[in-house]
Amino acid sequence: MVTNYRYNTLNQVAAQETPDGGASNFWYDRLGRLAVSQNARQNQGISIVIPNMTQSAGLHKWVS
Structure with missing residues (x-):
């Protein structure tokens, strides 16, 4: 059994x-x-739905 992780550009876990x-x-x-x-x-x-969340709050999210 494997758990997969995705990371953002800052090497933080963005998805699991x-x-x-x-x-x-x-x-x-x-x-x-x-x-x-x-x-x-x-x-x-x-x-x-959070409009412009990544821009206005400066949040970093991995995008597929």
């Missing part, structure tokens, strides 16, 4: 996928501190 199908996402502020996290349970049928 576990063997049980769980996926988590992580967002960071301009100082590199974890600002927001979302796990698979929190993401069930919910989409988060």
Whole structure:
């Protein structure tokens, strides 16, 4: 069983996928501190829309 991680340009964990199908996402502020996290349970049928979040809050997110 393998857990996969994706990293942003600052080498911070931006996403995590576990063997049980769980996926988590992580967002960071301009100082590199974890600002927001979302796990698979929190993401069930919910989409988060934060206009210009990465620009206005200086958050760094890995983009596929």
